[in-house]
Amino acid sequence: MTKKSAILHFGSDLVDKPIISGLIRNYDVSVNILQASITPEEDGTMFVQIEGEHAIVQKAFDYLRDHRVDMIFPAKNLIWDDKKCVDCGACVAHCLPRALTVDGSGKLQFNSERCIACELCIPACPYHALGSVSEHLS
Ligand code: SF4
Ligand code: SF4
The missing domain is CATH 3.30.70.20 (Alpha-Beta Plaits)
Structure with a gap:
């Protein structure tokens, strides 16, 4: 099992799209939303931890990338x-x-x-x- 954290940034054209619900529906991962700041018709930011089998977690992040969600995966330093x-x-x-x-x-x-x-x-x-x-x- 892997747990990976990321800050997701949704452009104003993405905030009303069911991207996270699609992620949960299509991938066998748990998505822990630790914080979210989303306003309709404005950019949105979300801090998530996605947990599951390593390959599935990778696919989940590929899905977000394919949906043009910007992501930050920082090292702990x-x-x-x-x-x-x-x-x-x-x-x-x-x-x-x-x-x-x-x-x-x-x-x-x-x-x-x-x-x-x-x-x-x-x-x-x-x-x-x-x-x-x-x-x-x-
Ligand atoms: S001095 Fe710097 S680290 Fe300390 S509270 Fe202010 S901004 Fe934060
Ligand atoms: S580097 Fe750490 S402490 Fe600073 S904003 Fe990011 S998560 Fe918070």
Whole structure:
């Protein structure tokens, strides 16, 4: 069994198409939608985990690609430097899987288990507290 995470981006011409229901109907996979932001006639974004037999999961992603869904499959390589972080929260809205959250006391929390290293948060941090491993190694 394989579980693969991805951020799916649907163009405005795709958001009202039954692409995900077709995926579930035609492939023997479980689709866990962790977050979705879809507005009729506008672009939409969805964070999913697709689980099943390896070959079937691959076919499921091929199906999405064939339907012109843009996808990000990042490697896990995000670094959060809590010494630089001032808990401003500017990164939180950019993190679709909710790996970055602010707790009840206003402190940023980073849940590396949820992070898929899409790197969308990196440019959002004015304090350079977020970066990628590859950036640090270069
Ligand atoms: S790289 Fe940043 S935005 Fe992407 S999942 Fe990880 S914490 Fe969230
Ligand atoms: S944007 Fe940067 S400084 Fe602000 S909470 Fe996120 S990591 Fe911390």
